[in-house]
Amino acid sequence: MTRTFLGMPATAPRGVGNLRGEESFPAAARRALGDAQLRRNLRHATTTIRAKSGAVIGELPDWEQLRAAGSAIKADVMARLPELLEQLESAVIAAGGTVHWAADAVEANRIVTDLVRAAGAERVMKVKSMATQEIGLNEALEAAGIEPVETDLAELIVQLGRDRPSHILVPAIHRNRAEIREIFLREMPGVDPALTDEPAALAAAARRHLRETFLSTRVAVSGANFAVAETGTLAVVESEGNGRMCLTLPETLITVMGVEKIIPSWADLEVFLQLLPRASTGERMNPYTSMWTGVTPGDGPQQVHLVLLDNGRSAVLADAVGRQALHCIRCSACLNVCPVYERTGGHAYGSVYPGPIGAVLSPQLTGVPDNASLPYASSLCGACYDACPVKINIPELLVHLRGQAPHPATEAAAMGAAAYTMDHPRLYAAAQRAAGLARLAGRALLPPLNGWTASRDLPAAPPQTFRQWWAER
Amino acid sequence: MRIALFVTCLADTLFPEAAKATVRLLERLGHEVVFPADQTCCGQMHVNTGYPDDALRLVRRHVRVFAPYDVVVAPSGSCVGSVRHQHAMVARRAGDERLASRAEEVASRTCELSELLVDVLGVTDVGAYFPHRVTYHPTCHSLRMIRVGDKPLRLLREVRGLELVELPQAEQCCGFGGTFAVKNADTSTAMLADKMRNVLATRAEVCTAGDSSCLMHIGGGLSRLRAGVRTVHLAEILASTEGAETAGERDRLEVGS
Numbered sequence: 001m002t003r004t005f006l007g008m009p010a011t012a013p014r015g016v017g018n019l020r021g022e023e024s025f026p027a028a029a030r031r032a033l034g035d036a037q038l039r040r041n042l043r044h045a046t047t048t049i050r051a052k053s054g055a056v057i058g059e060l061p062d063w064e065q066l067r068a069a070g071s072a073i074k075a076d077v078m079a080r081l082p083e084l085l086e087q088l089e090s091a092v093i094a095a096g097g098t099v100h101w102a103a104d105a106v107e108a109n110r111i112v113t114d115l116v117r118a119a120g121a122e123r124v125m126k127v128k129s130m131a132t133q134e135i136g137l138n139e140a141l142e143a144a145g146i147e148p149v150e151t152d153l154a155e156l157i158v159q160l161g162r163d164r165p166s167h168i169l170v171p172a173i174h175r176n177r178a179e180i181r182e183i184f185l186r187e188m189p190g191v192d193p194a195l196t197d198e199p200a201a202l203a204a205a206a207r208r209h210l211r212e213t214f215l216s217t218r219v220a221v222s223g224a225n226f227a228v229a230e231t232g233t234l235a236v237v238e239s240e241g242n243g244r245m246c247l248t249l250p251e252t253l254i255t256v257m258g259v260e261k262i263i264p265s266w267a268d269l270e271v272f273l274q275l276l277p278r279a280s281t282g283e284r285m286n287p288y289t290s291m292w293t294g295v296t297p298g299d300g301p302q303q304v305h306l307v308l309l310d311n312g313r314s315a316v317l318a319d320a321v322g323r324q325a326l327h328c329i330r331c332s333a334c335l336n337v338c339p340v341y342e343r344t345g346g347h348a349y350g351s352v353y354p355g356p357i358g359a360v361l362s363p364q365l366t367g368v369p370d371n372a373s374l375p376y377a378s379s380l381c382g383a384c385y386d387a388c389p390v391k392i393n394i395p396e397l398l399v400h401l402r403g404q405a406p407h408p409a410t411e412a413a414a415m416g417a418a419a420y421t422m423d424h425p426r427l428y429a430a431a432q433r434a435a436g437l438a439r440l441a442g443r444a445l446l447p448p449l450n451g452w453t454a455s456r457d458l459p460a461a462p463p464q465t466f467r468q469w470w471a472e473r
Numbered sequence: 474m475r476i477a478l479f480v481t482c483l484a485d486t487l488f489p490e491a492a493k494a495t496v497r498l499l500e501r502l503g504h505e506v507v508f509p510a511d512q513t514c515c516g517q518m519h520v521n522t523g524y525p526d527d528a529l530r531l532v533r534r535h536v537r538v539f540a541p542y543d544v545v546v547a548p549s550g551s552c553v554g555s556v557r558h559q560h561a562m563v564a565r566r567a568g569d570e571r572l573a574s575r576a577e578e579v580a581s582r583t584c585e586l587s588e589l590l591v592d593v594l595g596v597t598d599v600g601a602y603f604p605h606r607v608t609y610h611p612t613c614h615s616l617r618m619i620r621v622g623d624k625p626l627r628l629l630r631e632v633r634g635l636e637l638v639e640l641p642q643a644e645q646c647c648g649f650g651g652t653f654a655v656k657n658a659d660t661s662t663a664m665l666a667d668k669m670r671n672v673l674a675t676r677a678e679v680c681t682a683g684d685s686s687c688l689m690h691i692g693g694g695l696s697r698l699r700a701g702v703r704t705v706h707l708a709e710i711l712a713s714t715e716g717a718e719t720a721g722e723r724d725r726l727e728v729g730s
Contacts, residue, residue, distance in 0.1 A: 030659045039663075339646045343663045377657065379650025379664070380521060382617035395618075399559075402523030403566075415519055419527035422482070422513040423534055432486045451658030455665070456693030459487050466480050466489035470496075470508050 009314035010104065011367040017105040017136040017311070018164075019366050021350015024373040028348040029340075038174050042345050045173045049336045052282030060278070069271045070390040074327035077262055078317060084229040084262050085308060091232025095294020097304040102256075104311045105135035111307050112137060112221060112254055113144045119252045119303070121146070121219040127236055127243040128152035129223025130168060130330055131256045131309055133352040134365075137221065148221070149213050151242040153206050160187035166346030166354060169280050169332040174345050177202060210242060220246040220301070224257040225329070226272060227306075230265045232293050234306065237276060239287040247290045253301035258309050260317075260326040272329060279389035280331035312365035321400045325361045327390045334384035334394060340377060349374060356384035360397040368404045375401035432465050474594070475505045477542035479535075479583065481552045481685070482514035488685040494712035495548045495586060498599060501712070512538045517555035520563060522652045529567050532560045536576050544593065545583040548708045550615025550683045553585040558618060585615060586708055587624040587683060597627045602715040604634030608677035609707075610668070610691065612684040613646050625683055625707055632710060638675045642667070649690035665694045673700060683707045 012019050021028060032038060057063050077084060089099045102108035116124055124141065126132065126148055138148040138159075150159040154172040158165050161183040165171030172180065181197040188209050195205055222243070226235040234255055236243050247253060263269065277286040295304050317323050335341045335355030346354030351362035351371065359378055363371035375398050378384075384394040407415075421427045452458065464472075476499055484492040496506045516531030535556070539545050547553050557580040564573035590596055609629060615621045629637050648654065648664025668691060672680050680695070682688050685706055692704030 026657050026659065029657065033659050033663050339648070339664050340657075340660055344660055375523075376653065377660075379613070379646050379648060379653045379661070381613035381646035381650070383613075383644075383646070386617055396558075396562075399521055399523075402521070403525045405523050407523060411522075412524070415522065415524045415527050419516070419519055419524070419530055422516075423530045425511050425513055428513045435486065451655045452693070454658060455662040455697060456654075456690065457696040458693060459689055462487065462489050464489065466485040466492040467508070467510065469489055469493060470510075 009310075009318055010312070011315050011370075012134075012312035012365045013104050013106060014366075014370070016109070016140075017134055018352045019134060019312075019362050020370055023350070025344075025348055025350070025377040026373060028350065029344040029377070032344045032348045037176070038345055039343060041174055041176050042342055045170065046336045046342045049170075049282060053279060053333065053336065054282075056278045056282050056284050059284070060274075063278075066271060066275055067389055067391050070275050070329075071327065071392075073263060073268050073271060074390055075324075077260070077264065078323050078326060081259065081262070081317065084264060085259060087229040088227055088232060088262055089308075091230065092294055092304075092306050093232075095232045097232065097294040097306055100305060100307045102307050102309050102311070105309075108135050108256055108307055108309050108311070109137055109140035112256065113140060113146065115252070115254050115305055116141065116146050116219050117144070119219050121217070121252075123147040123149060123213075123217050124219045124221050124254075125149045125151050125213050125217045125246050125250070126155070127220065127222035127246045128155050128171075128238065129221070129256065130352060131223045131258050132221060133165065134258075135256070135309065135311060137256065149217070151210055151213065151246055152238070153203065153240055153242070156206055156210070157183055160184070164347060165352065167332060167335060168330050168353065168355070168357075174347070210245075214242075214245040214249055218250050219252045219254065220250040221254045221256065222247060224255050224261055225276070226269060227257060227262045228264075228266050228269065229262055233266070233291050234293075235269065235289065235291045237273075237286045237289050239281060239283070241288050244288050244290045247292065248300050250301055252303040252305070253292075254305045254307065256307045256309055258311070259313050275389040276329055276331055279333040279387070315367075316361075316364040319364065322360075322364050322397060324392050325357065325364055325397060327392050328357050328361065329390060331389055333387040333389060334392075337383040337387045338378075339381060339383070340379065344377075349377065356394045356398075357392070360392075360394055360401060363401055363405075368401055369406050372405045375399075375405055429465075429467060432467075435461060474544060475507060475542070476589070477539060477545045478506055478508050479512060479515075479539065479545050479547040479552065479556075480508065481547055481549045483685050483689070484548055487689070488706065491548045491685050491706035491708050494706065494708040495546065498708060498712040499546070501714075502594065502596065502599060504594075507542070509538045509542070515552050515555045515560075516563070517552060517559065518651055520555065520559050525563050525566055528559075528563050529569075532563045532576060533572060536560065536572060536579050539579050539583070540575060543582060544589070545579070546586055546589045547583065548586050548683070548706060549685065550585045550612055550619050550621060551686060553583055553588075554614040554618035556580050556583050585619055585621055585683060586711075587615075587621050587628055588619070590628060590711075591624040598631035599628065599711050601632040601711045601713050602634050603632050603710045603713045605678045606636045606638060606676065607679045607681055607710065608638045608640045608672060608675040609643070610640055610647065610672070610680060610682040610687065611643055612682050612687045615683045616644060621683065628707070628711060629681070632713075633715075635710070638677050640680075641671045641674055643671075647687050647691050649687050651686070654690060661690075662694075665690060669694050669698065669700070672702060677702060679703050679705050679710075681705050681707050681710055
């Protein structure tokens with residue numbers, strides 16, 4: 001493929017995929033905050049995962065060294081991404097696989113749809129994958145008359161409920177078991193009407209439903225957690241075994257992977273396979289780790305495709321500060337510790353990537369103006385940075401992206417005036433005294449500052465400022 | 474020791490008691506405090522709201538004003554965090570490498586109050602007396618940005634008469650976040666509600682912290698609830714002595730509309 005880029009690489013196109021919300025974060029958050037059930041579900045789930053993850057991380061004496069190693073490997077990958085991708089391509093082809101390059105969501109959806117049609121299939125089963133949600137693959141397949149079936153339990157709940165995922169790892173975190181029972185009773189063909197909301201009963205119902213799919217579907221679509229450049233090996237990390245069914249049973253396996261998921265060597269997996277389960281689900285070792293290298297004659301899928309997805313990633317890579325967002329291994333630790341996410345849930349972020357990492361990744365993939373409120377969806381408390389297993393400095397990134405966001409004209413004028421005043425100590429002292437007088441004149445604040453006094457009292461101006469006191473002493 | 478006070482714009486304008494207490498405390502411990510009058514604001518509000526270009530002149534001013542001093546102290550973990558983690562970045566972003574390295578020098582000599590007392594002056598018992606039930610909120614920037622660790626708690630434990638009670642879920646953000654409290658007022662308020670619930674659960678009379686900004690937020694919420702819990706800056710507790718307990722005497726919170 002030859003393509004000449006003039007200027008900056010393109011961001012993810014509009015009108016396709018799920019990277020843009022329909023409303024700003026504050027508007028969507030307001031609605032979420034009013035849902036008491038949602039807040040209870042989120043608080044319970046994030047508190048549980050935090051405790052579990054914290055305990056198993058505490059067992060490792062070399063956790064900080066592992067984080068540093070993970071961060072260094074990812075920085076190395078970003079520094080030589082083009083050569084590693086070509087190395088991966090050669091290795092996959094040598095092992096009997098086929099590699100496709102997709103510049104954006106539109107191209108990736110077309111490639112996958114064409115491959116499914118060429119296989120003569122009308123239904124595909126899916127391994128849980130963020131990349132295919134990002135590009136809106138399910139919607140594209142449905143438009144082409146192909147039925148996608150999600151096989152991850154939580155994704156199935158979301159799909160059956162005609163809902164949207166609200167967490168990277170636990171897509172149905174916003175649902176409790178009573179709500180899940182309702183969805184199954186309403187949407188699952190042939191479900192036992194006496195189904196209870198016991199977790200084991202719900203899992204068994206999903207199992208019966210999915211077994212039929214596993215045995216009768218000839219094409220599967222997956223994402224990938226890692227791709228090893230030196231061997232051409234792809235890896236999927238999951239905890240149910242449903243992914244492994246999809247990866248081993250069909251004739252054709254199509255994997256859609258963001259280009260940043262690549263790691264140089266097999267040995268690098270040892271770092272990430274220690275980091276990921278402890279940071280994400282709080283497990284010491286991941287339950288089902290599936291790896292495949294091209295085609296093995298007579299064993300597993302005989303048609304193996306890899307779709308390498310850009311969709312704005314080259315634009316992220318071009319930003320020397322912003323590119324660390326591409327280090328993300330989708331563990332969700334930042335969501336689970338985020339006080340904002342815990343209260344608003346994932347839907348408020350609009351994009352399939354919610355929480356702190358979503359607030360720095362989505363605006364970069366789409367261009368900041370298309371997700372301008374997301375970099376502000378944080379109090380900059382820094383819990384995400386401490387929790388990140390590959391040490392992405394999310395607060396630094398949020399501030400960096402705020403600098404690129406379009407600003408309201410009145411705010412920009414006020415900030416410029418404030419900076420000017422504060423750069424002139426006499427004006428500044430006069431403004432301090434004026435602020436004291438204004439406080440005496442009236443207590444009502446104009447928008448947007450009335451957002452403060454809706455729930456908080458303001459401190460009264462003191463009789464004298466510190467510098468007045470100092471001057472008089 | 475000669476110590477330059479970086480008062481912070483918030484303490485200067487709205488919470489002078491915290492700044493005065495810092496002066497009294499350090500002078501009581503036998504040190505000379507100077508106040509460089511040309512200081513104004515570190516520029517954090519501009520940086521964090523997305524105006525690094527406007528912040529540049531404030532960074533330049535801050536560096537120029539504080540460059541002559543060997544030790545600089547601020548009664549704020551957040552403003553010290555901005556000096557340490559943002560000033561050089563703002564300068565580099567503007568292509569001013571010389572300012573960036575001067576900013577790094579100033580940052581290396583700038584301490585938050587508990588750091589100055591424990592690490593530089595080597596004191597945990599400052600001779601304070603504060604006979605109240607107190608809980609401590611470790612503000613996010615003190616805790617995770619400049620990592621003061623347990624220094625404030627070590628100082629509080631030595632205060633005579635003070636009963637220190639642990640704050641549940643202390644490490645969670647109070648929801649202030651500068652302009653976050655205005656731009657995302659609903660989410661900020663939800664976070665504040667949980668923080669206040671935890672403060673009230675301690676049955677403390679006083680909630681303290683190393684940042685006036687977070688205390689303004691928590692105190693503003695508690696005042697609206699008529700909760701009867703005062704917010705008092707760490708410096709004011711440490712400056713209080715027997716017979717001269719001044720901290721938070723004046724209830725300055727008023728009803729907003």
